[in-house]
Amino acid sequence: xxxxxxxxxxxxxxxxxxxxxxxGYTVVYGIVQLINFAHGEIFMIGAFGALSxxxxxxxxxxxxxxxxxxxxxxxxxxxxxxxxxxxxxxxPLRGAGRLAPLITAIxxxxxxxxxxxxxxxxxxxxxxxxxxxxxxxxxxxxxTGPAIELGPVTIQRAAVFTxxxxxxxGAALWWFINRTRTGRGMQAVSQDPxxxxxMGINVDRVIVVAFAVGAALAAIAGVAQGLxxxxxxxxxGFIAGLKAFTAAVxxxxxxxWGAILGGLVLGxxxxxxxxxxxxxxxxxxxxxxxxxxxxxxxxxxxxxxAKVVDRA
Amino acid sequence: MSTITSSxxxxxxxxxxxxxxLAGGALLLVSGLxxxxxxxxxxxxxxxxxxxxxxxxxxxxxxxxxxxALSPTVLRRALGWVHAGPxxxxxGIGATAYTALSLAAIAVEAGGLINANEGAxxxxxxxxxxxxxxxxxxxxxxxxxxxxxxxxxxVEIVTIVAICALALAAAAYALGRDDAWVFVLFLxxxxxxxxxxxxxxVFEWLGGAAGRHQHVLTLGAFAAAFLFPFTxxxxxxxxxxxxxxxxxxxxxxxxxxxxxxxxxxDLGYIAFLGAGAYVGAIFSxxxxxxxxxxxxxxxxALMGGLFAALLGLIVGSPTLRVSGDYLAIVTLAFGEIFxxxxxxxxxxxxxxxxxxxxxxxxIPNLSILGFDFGESHTIxxxxxxxxxxxxxxxxxxxxxxxxxxxxxxxxxxxxxxxxIREDERAAEAMGVNVxxxxxxxxxxxxxxxxxxxxVKAHYDTSVTPDQxxxxxxxxxxxxxxxxxxxTIAGVILGAVVLKLMPEKLRFFSEYRLLLFGLLxxxxxxxxxxxxxxxxxxxxxxxxxxxxxxAQTDRSPQTKEALQ
Numbered sequence: 001x002x003x004x005x006x007x008x009x010x011x012x013x014x015x016x017x018x019x020x021x022x023x024g025y026t027v028v029y030g031i032v033q034l035i036n037f038a039h040g041e042i043f044m045i046g047a048f049g050a051l052s053x054x055x056x057x058x059x060x061x062x063x064x065x066x067x068x069x070x071x072x073x074x075x076x077x078x079x080x081x082x083x084x085x086x087x088x089x090x091x092p093l094r095g096a097g098r099l100a101p102l103i104t105a106i107x108x109x110x111x112x113x114x115x116x117x118x119x120x121x122x123x124x125x126x127x128x129x130x131x132x133x134x135x136x137x138x139x140x141x142x143x144t145g146p147a148i149e150l151g152p153v154t155i156q157r158a159a160v161f162t163x164x165x166x167x168x169x170g171a172a173l174w175w176f177i178n179r180t181r182t183g184r185g186m187q188a189v190s191q192d193p194x195x196x197x198x199m200g201i202n203v204d205r206v207i208v209v210a211f212a213v214g215a216a217l218a219a220i221a222g223v224a225q226g227l228x229x230x231x232x233x234x235x236x237g238f239i240a241g242l243k244a245f246t247a248a249v250x251x252x253x254x255x256x257w258g259a260i261l262g263g264l265v266l267g268x269x270x271x272x273x274x275x276x277x278x279x280x281x282x283x284x285x286x287x288x289x290x291x292x293x294x295x296x297x298x299x300x301x302x303x304x305x306a307k308v309v310d311r312a
Numbered sequence: 313m314s315t316i317t318s319s320x321x322x323x324x325x326x327x328x329x330x331x332x333x334l335a336g337g338a339l340l341l342v343s344g345l346x347x348x349x350x351x352x353x354x355x356x357x358x359x360x361x362x363x364x365x366x367x368x369x370x371x372x373x374x375x376x377x378x379x380x381a382l383s384p385t386v387l388r389r390a391l392g393w394v395h396a397g398p399x400x401x402x403x404g405i406g407a408t409a410y411t412a413l414s415l416a417a418i419a420v421e422a423g424g425l426i427n428a429n430e431g432a433x434x435x436x437x438x439x440x441x442x443x444x445x446x447x448x449x450x451x452x453x454x455x456x457x458x459x460x461x462x463x464x465x466x467v468e469i470v471t472i473v474a475i476c477a478l479a480l481a482a483a484a485y486a487l488g489r490d491d492a493w494v495f496v497l498f499l500x501x502x503x504x505x506x507x508x509x510x511x512x513x514v515f516e517w518l519g520g521a522a523g524r525h526q527h528v529l530t531l532g533a534f535a536a537a538f539l540f541p542f543t544x545x546x547x548x549x550x551x552x553x554x555x556x557x558x559x560x561x562x563x564x565x566x567x568x569x570x571x572x573x574x575x576x577x578d579l580g581y582i583a584f585l586g587a588g589a590y591v592g593a594i595f596s597x598x599x600x601x602x603x604x605x606x607x608x609x610x611x612x613a614l615m616g617g618l619f620a621a622l623l624g625l626i627v628g629s630p631t632l633r634v635s636g637d638y639l640a641i642v643t644l645a646f647g648e649i650f651x652x653x654x655x656x657x658x659x660x661x662x663x664x665x666x667x668x669x670x671x672x673x674x675i676p677n678l679s680i681l682g683f684d685f686g687e688s689h690t691i692x693x694x695x696x697x698x699x700x701x702x703x704x705x706x707x708x709x710x711x712x713x714x715x716x717x718x719x720x721x722x723x724x725x726x727x728x729x730x731x732i733r734e735d736e737r738a739a740e741a742m743g744v745n746v747x748x749x750x751x752x753x754x755x756x757x758x759x760x761x762x763x764x765x766x767v768k769a770h771y772d773t774s775v776t777p778d779q780x781x782x783x784x785x786x787x788x789x790x791x792x793x794x795x796x797x798x799t800i801a802g803v804i805l806g807a808v809v810l811k812l813m814p815e816k817l818r819f820f821s822e823y824r825l826l827l828f829g830l831l832x833x834x835x836x837x838x839x840x841x842x843x844x845x846x847x848x849x850x851x852x853x854x855x856x857x858x859x860x861x862a863q864t865d866r867s868p869q870t871k872e873a874l875q
Contacts, residue, residue: 033637034637035637035640035641089833089837092837093836093837096840098637099575099577100836100840101836102577102637102640103577103789103793103832103836104832104833104836104837106579106786106789106829106832107828107829107830107831107832107833107836108829108833109829110783110786110825110826110828110829110832111826111829111830111833112829113825113829114823114825114826114829115826118822118823118826238782242644242645242648245641246645249638249641279656282652282655282656283652283656285648285652286649286652286653286656289645289646289648289649290645290649292641292642292645293630293642293645293646296630296638296641296642297629297630297642300638
């Protein structure tokens with residue numbers, strides 16, 4: 001039982017990360033029916049944005065007040081790149097079928113990974129470490145350090161931070177979607193883009209906002225991942241992105257609350273599978289992807305039911 | 313120039329433009345005979361009347377320019393159907409880029425522009441004249457005989473065979489270049505001439521000719537590919553590159569059945585190649601294989617293909633329920649599962665089958681009916697090395713795959729695939745067995761990749777999980793997309809470009825993936841149908857483009873011609 005509780009906590013931690021990233025997939029999919037394959041890379045760029053902010057402004061600092069600036073730096077990097085890719089690569093392809101945007105997304109994904117790998121240490125005037133190997137992520141007081149013992153369960157401080165982020169982001173997202181004009185505009189566009197346009201909603205702007213919201217949450221996940229793992233690398237976005245996509249599908253793609261639920265469920269199932277299924281941690285990803293295939297085959301609308309059941 | 317009068321539609325401005333272009337082309341031709349540099353670089357371009365490398369490329373461009381510029385007048389009988397205006401305009405731009413890059417190359421290699429001699433400057437003047445002339449004639453209307461052009465059968469056949477021979481010569485030449493500048497400039501020359509001819513609508517004619525003499529084209533292409541090892545005279549490095557290209561191309565054609573014909577995006581295709589390779593490796597008698605049994609290779613190849621096809625059926629079965637983007641993700645997840653499973657079946661984390669991350673090594677060479685692929689053989693005085701043996705064997709398999717692709721494409725099955733690709737529900741309503749045909753596409757494509765994989769295992773001598781990661785699937789997809797979905801010529805072209813470039817350009821290999829990602833984005837943005845477009849596919853991807861539709865209606869014989 002103790003072990004079960006411990007794995008549950010670990011699963012919720014990793015699941016919160018998946019959930020934060022998965023929201024980006026599901027928001028964009030709900031509005032433009034595009035699998036933004038490069039979203040995992042947006043998450044990775046968030047982590048590098050936070051690291052860059054730290055290296056430029058706060059080298060050597062460990063106090064808690066640095067953390068909000070790191071998050072802001074991460075968001076600036078992620079949102080900037082996400083909006084740029086939308087503008088340059090996806091927008092011209094709108095209405096060009098489904099194959100072309102997906103292939104474009106793969107291209108962007110590879111490009112962003114390689115761009116960070118090749119050029120991170122070549123920024124003129126700055127002395128950044130090479131991204132060709134793992135880079136240690138700054139450790140901040142309070143959110144990292146000795147783990148908290150809660151009875152039989154050990155909780156990393158960064159895990160508390162991650163779960164806390166998910167709760168706050170979830171609340172902010174609920175307020176944004178239901179209580180702001182832009183958020184209601186997003187709902188309208190995802191229900192019927194043509195009618196929404198006739199009602200005077202600027203669809204292009206809503207799409208940019210969707211990309212930006214997803215990127216902001218992915219950036220927070222990037223910071224959390226850096227604190228949890230204590231290091232980051234240019235490849236971290238690929239598997240994380242794939243897992244988060246699995247979470248989005250599991251919850252019902254297009255449904256924001258589904259993405260959060262799916263992320264948590266996936267994280268918990270994954271850690272429990274490692275604990276209780278034969279084979280152990282090397283097979284972790286296999287179970288996750290097998291789950292993705294099973295969900296797509298037997299319940300493509302996901303746990304909470306997607307708005308769109310794909311028939312393209 | 314009294315013949316100009318015969319072209320009644322030519323305006324004065326166009327006449328001037330044609331003459332300028334002619335002069336530019338002639339200058340480019342002459343410049344090749346002059347000295348380009350004071351330094352003996354690039355195979356010694358400093359000697360007069362002895363054109364090499366850069367000079368020869370300039371002469372090739374000049375020759376094309378002269379032919380295009382004379383096509384409405386002197387050569388009207390033979391080349392009157394050519395759409396000279398846009399062709400010359402494209403050639404002018406390309407020639408200017410070429411001469412500018414050549415000057416840059418000379419400046420870098422010889423230390424400053426001061427080392428460029430008169431030939432290089434005359435070439436630049438010629439290119440600029442060509443550019444100006446091309447600009448003047450760029451709106452020149454199509455010749456009235458453009459779409460009815462159909463030469464005598466012998467001319468067409470000779471042209472096709474000549475083109476196959478030229479392709480062979482170009483491939484052999486490109487592989488032999490050690491200097492990165494010369495290699496890049498040669499590729500640029502090919503690109504420039506190719507683009508100019510495409511703009512001049514030469515390929516439309518060629519497509520028609522190829523369609524009328526398909527067997528000649530196929531046989532010619534394979535004869536050229538067959539003769540390739542004999543031009544390399546035992547060079548193991550070049551032959552091993554060629555063999556890698558061929559394995560890649562064969563796999564890409566298999567993927568083209570799934571993506572290009574049936575329109576199912578498969579992001580885990582490399583797993584099928586891997587499945588075949590693992591079967592080939594496990595039954596090869598390698599010491600690190602866990603199974604001692606070594607059947608004859610033909611049996612192993614069949615088993616590899618069938619195992620891959622079985623996996624294909626498993627991956628394909630969700631197609632009943634999911635489609636479009638979801639299917640792509642299912643195949644991607646499957647590819648990852650395959651790689652991770654091969655990684656983990658090492659005896660520690662699961663049953664010992666694949667030797668885990670170390671893979672199966674020391675796979676012996678193939679031996680079919682007593683013919684040992686590991687030994688060199690001398691045929692007609694030319695030594696055929698180990699790689700050449702594999703090359704010829706892979707060529708045979710590629711020929712089979714091309715044959716299967718072509719026959720399927722023109723069959724009831726192929727038409728069913730096209731129908732599913734264009735509109736699944738309409739196809740179903742018309743009585744097409746959608747699920748069965750999708751499964752067939754998956755299983756068939758997987759089978760071909762599996763067979764290619766068994767050969768690849770023996771050729772590489774080792775099989776590891778990392779050879780079959782997602783990026784390789786993306787590379788295969790890029791070859792299909794770059795070349796042109798649904799065409800064979802295009803996919804082979806894409807495979808050659810994607811595999812040859814990193815092998816020949818060392819400085820390029822570091823930025824290979826970066827450029828590859830960029831390439832995918834740019835291709836999707838500007839030419840989603842690929843370099844060699846399948847006409848039908850082109851219409852699907854540009855279905856709002858009335859102009860293109862009208863154009864295709866006028867030349868129905870070119871439809872799907874280059875397949």
